[in-house]
Amino acid sequence: MPDTSDTTDVATRERRISRTFVALADTLVDDFDIAEFLDLLTTRTVELLSVAAAGVILLAPDGKLEVLSSTSRNADLLEQFAVEVDSGPCIECVRTGTPVTYADLETGARRWPRFAAAAAECGFRGAHAVPMRLRGQTIGALSLLGAEPGALDGDQVGLGQALADVATIAILQQRSIEVNDRLTTQLQTALDSRVVIEQAKGVLAERGGLTMDEAFSALRGQARAQRQRLVDLARAVVTGAADFDAVLARAHGPGH
Template sequence: MPDHSPRADAPTREQRVSRTFVALADSLVDEFDIAEFLDLLTTGAVDLLSVTAAGVILRAPGGGLEVLSSTSRQADLLEQFAVQVDDGPCIDCVRTGVAVTCADLGTDGWRWPRYTAGAQECGFRCAHAIPMRLRGETIGVLSLLGTEPGALDDERLELGQALADVTTIAILQHRAIELGDQLSTQLRTALDSRVVIEQAKGILAQRGALSMDESFAALRGYARSHSQRLAAVAGAVVAGTADLDAILIPGPRGSTPQA
């Protein structure tokens, strides 16, 4: 019979938790890159909280909401839709500053009819929203999505809140250091980077006959393995100066690089 026991050299969950928080802390030591930081947060959340996808919605300086990170195209589509129709657990969470969970959108999603319809279209069956909050200020929400119904136990909720808290403190600290103006610039840069990343994903998807998620996995894996910024690699792809074959080579098609 096949052996499904963990490999002896596989990191334990405690080790993965430690590595995620260390990576988040390390990203604050040098020049702060909000896009990279949020990518670490969302990929770490998927790994540690056993969810299918994660995303981050932040308040822009003008008060509107912007989707700044997501781990899959379907998650991104749903989060963008939630912001557009102003509906969903993530929207309630950012308004109230309180975690909102829905273990089964099929039975409890009546609270958010438009969001639930969109979630089902995107293949998600449960949704959980954790506030990015410091004292009375809520700056955004960490959204966790699953393709099967399921609740988050207290341990995972607490860990998810800890991840959101670290991110909140990092963003607010940097806002204070830069007197607030720099955050606006960084949010705009993150949005601009996101557009370039989406364009690069499309180019790689066409070149390698991949899905958008597979092309993003290849792009991110190449950036990490070469210690380059995701946005920089994406910009080279869009500019036509990147070696597309080198980016598409790592790992079997459809594999996701490990953090």
């Protein structure tokens, strides 16, 4: 009777891989959390690639590198150290946008002496990093750490890069959503401000017998004199909380 254990193991692994990609791709949710997302990425990476630890380093908007996820305390300490000294496979991976691998960090001691020493202290002997990139834009790196020396085979490297790729797409998509939300909020705020200012102009025009241009001039002049935001003063005028005599006095005042 044929041994079906290997076939079962392969099928189980394929299901785990499939479910991982589905989970990583599912970012169109209201409660998307980047920390939770990256924790999922690193945890599943360790499980699927059989590495000792994994971490994510991302480029912040100001260009600085930030460690945003690690599967163990030692991995976090090592990645934080790499960022601090600006050295190591993960840092080079982010800078070049290409995979970097060292099966045995002892051979990389000459290239990254401080990183190699720190890795040994943290219990890691091998280090690999795949870029998180899309169309030439590199946003970070997925770091893969081994407790023993050893190269990743082609399938492992390919799967690691695929995980990094889908995570990159998800992160950039989420950033795009956030930018669009901010732009929408800013536009709505601008529209709301304009409505309030127009209402205030109308109140001043009626109360002071002014034209709309004269009313706006008075409103603007008082806001500048009081070092107050125009929309805040306009809101006070609309609600009746403003000093109308002071505002109207500027309708035909010097320089206005």
